[in-house]
Each structure stands twice: as structure tokens, then as C-alpha cells.
Amino acid sequence: MTKDLLLRVIGKLLIPFILLFALYVMFHGDYGPGGGFQAGVIFAAGIVFYALIFGMDNARKVMPDWLVEILLAAGVLLYIGVGLAGLLLGGNFLDYFVLDADPIHGQHRGIFWVELGVMITVCGVMLKIFYMFASRGRG
Amino acid sequence: MLLVLVAIVVLVLASVRNLFAVVVLSGIYSFLMATVMVALDAVDVAMTEAAVGAGISTVLLLGALHLCKSEEAKPTHRPWLPLSLSLATGVLLIYGAMGLPDFADPQAPIHQHVVPRYLQNEVQVPNVVTAVLASFRGYDTLGETTVVFTAGAGVIALLRRRKPRKGGEEGRG
Numbered sequence: 109m110t111k112d113l114l115l116r117v118i119g120k121l122l123i124p125f126i127l128l129f130a131l132y133v134m135f136h137g138d139y140g141p142g143g144g145f146q147a148g149v150i151f152a153a154g155i156v157f158y159a160l161i162f163g164m165d166n167a168r169k170v171m172p173d174w175l176v177e178i179l180l181a182a183g184v185l186l187y188i189g190v191g192l193a194g195l196l197l198g199g200n201f202l203d204y205f206v207l208d209a210d211p212i213h214g215q216h217r218g219i220f221w222v223e224l225g226v227m228i229t230v231c232g233v234m235l236k237i238f239y240m241f242a243s244r245g246r247g
Numbered sequence: 248m249l250l251v252l253v254a255i256v257v258l259v260l261a262s263v264r265n266l267f268a269v270v271v272l273s274g275i276y277s278f279l280m281a282t283v284m285v286a287l288d289a290v291d292v293a294m295t296e297a298a299v300g301a302g303i304s305t306v307l308l309l310g311a312l313h314l315c316k317s318e319e320a321k322p323t324h325r326p327w328l329p330l331s332l333s334l335a336t337g338v339l340l341i342y343g344a345m346g347l348p349d350f351a352d353p354q355a356p357i358h359q360h361v362v363p364r365y366l367q368n369e370v371q372v373p374n375v376v377t378a379v380l381a382s383f384r385g386y387d388t389l390g391e392t393t394v395v396f397t398a399g400a401g402v403i404a405l406l407r408r409r410k411p412r413k414g415g416e417e418g419r420g
Contacts (some may be wrong), residue, residue: 133294140288143380148362149298156306175402184396187389202385212371219372219381226381226392233399234303240406241310 119161127155134227138216144223148183148230156238164242176235183229190221253279264319270308277301291376371416 133140134147159167191202199206204218258280260272277300284293348355365379372378380388 126279137377140374141376142294143291143374143377145290146294146298148294149303152290153298153302156303161408180396180399184392186393191389193387202389204382204385215382216372218385219377222385222388223377223383225408226388229392229396233395237402238303238306238310240402241307244310244314244406 115161119157123154123158124209126157127151130154134140134223137223139217144226145230146168147223148227148232149234152231152234152238155235159238159242164239168239173239176232176239179228179232180236181229181232183227185223186228187225190218190225194218221229228230249283253283266312266315266317266319269319270305270312273308274301274305277304311318 130147130151133150134144135141137143137147155167155171158170169222190207194203194206195201197206202218202222204215205211206214207217208214253276256272256276260269263269263272271377277296280300281297283294284290284296350359365375365383372382
């Protein structure tokens, strides 16, 4: 944990906005620039920032290793799940038109869940790689 | 102007021996490239470049730097072969790029093939990039997500500490 007062105050001020911005990029990705990948990376960057300022132990309390590892796989599974849902509802694999009575709504729904899957996996992978690298230096 | 800055950063990058300076310079390089992407109206790519290139990979490189010496060793041989190879590749790429259609030319072949259908936007998502990525090219993106996942799984497999179990049984990797 850094003793630098400036860094800690600025970090505490900025980190909520970084995480919020990540969610904005995710949920607003249909309308503005951004999407799942960017959102996941920005979210992970926020957590990495937190870990740099407040130390790995505190970061592990926020995002424990088991949670990160679950996120890693959950995103891909969610993505495949959306594809299978299209299959079950009578369409092709990754067919979003059948996900809702209104095909356009179905598309939006499909894109949303797929992007969420991308975000979860990207965030998990970035954090996992960071944790792995950061915890190696100590041993 | 931007490209001049990029060129300066690359030249300094190649000449600096201190690895900490190299890491910081590559972060600056990523920010410059992100600005270039904004200038080319590719905001999505710019966000990715700024967050991954300048943010996370800088942190990862610093973490790697923590494990090794901070001065690059003197090269044992002259870099003429790699230098000439990369110069030749650069000349080849510039020669190839001269045959490409002009930037933002609406008559370019790439804008005549599937793009008109993408831009009709039958899924009615205002951000065409998102529509193409997640809907039209859903299979591609599924593959990319799987690649990212595989990268993470690979890092886990390589770097996870092995804890010996009780009874002399070796822990799984």
C-alpha cells in the first residue's frame, strides 16, 4: 500500500468513476462507442489501479481469486449460452432474431448478453494475468 | 504531426537502454496510437488501445521489470540482419499500401462488398461497430472471446504455484 496521500485521495476519487465508466461503455455500447471488450478492459484497469495504490491484499478482498477464475469461464459460457438459446428457440446457433417476439428486440437482447459475456471474460482474464504477474514478484 | 511524434518515440525506444524508460515510452506510444485512431474516427479501437496498450500492458511490463534487471545488456552482435529485414518489410508494406484505394474512398472494393448490407442496419443498433461485432459476426466474436479465455487459462497453467498436497501427492498445475 502506498503511503502517498495524493495518490490515495485521487485514487479513491477516480476509481468509482472508472468502474462506472466501464459499465456505461458496456450498457451504452449499442448507441455510442464501446462494447464488451472495452468495458471489460476498463473495469479491469480500475481494479488494477486500486491494487497498485492500496496493495494486492486489499484488491484480493474486492476481487478474490476464485471470483476472477469464475468470471474467466462464465463469460464464454454466457456467450455460448446465448447461442444455444437461439438454437432451442428454433433458430440457428447465435441467431438473435428468435430471442424475442419482436425480431429487432431479439437482436438487441442477443447483442446485449453476448457483449456482457465478452466483458466478463475479458475482465476476468486481464485481472487474472495481473494477479499472476503481481504475486510472482514476492516469492 | 502525430505521426512525427510516433516516429520520434519509436526512435528513442530503439536507442534507450534503460528498461523502465522503455516501458514508459511504450505507454506513450500507445497513447499516441490511440490519438491516431481517434483522428481516423475509430473511437472503439482507440479506447481499446488506450486501456490495454497504455494501461494494463504497461502495468504488466512493470511487473515483469520487477523480476529482472532494469538495464538491457549490450548486444553481442551488430543488428544489421534484423535491421535490413525490417527495412525491407517496411519498404514492401509502403509499396503495397500505394496500391490501396484512397483513404475514405466510397468506391473502394471493401465498401462495395458486404458493407452496404451492414449499413442498412436491419438490427437497428445505432453503433454499427457493435452490430457488426456482436450480431453479423457473432461467430468471429465468439472465437475471439474463446481466444482471450484460452490466453487466461494458459497463463494460469504456466504461472500457478504448485502446492504439494499432503501425503507427497503433487498438486495439479
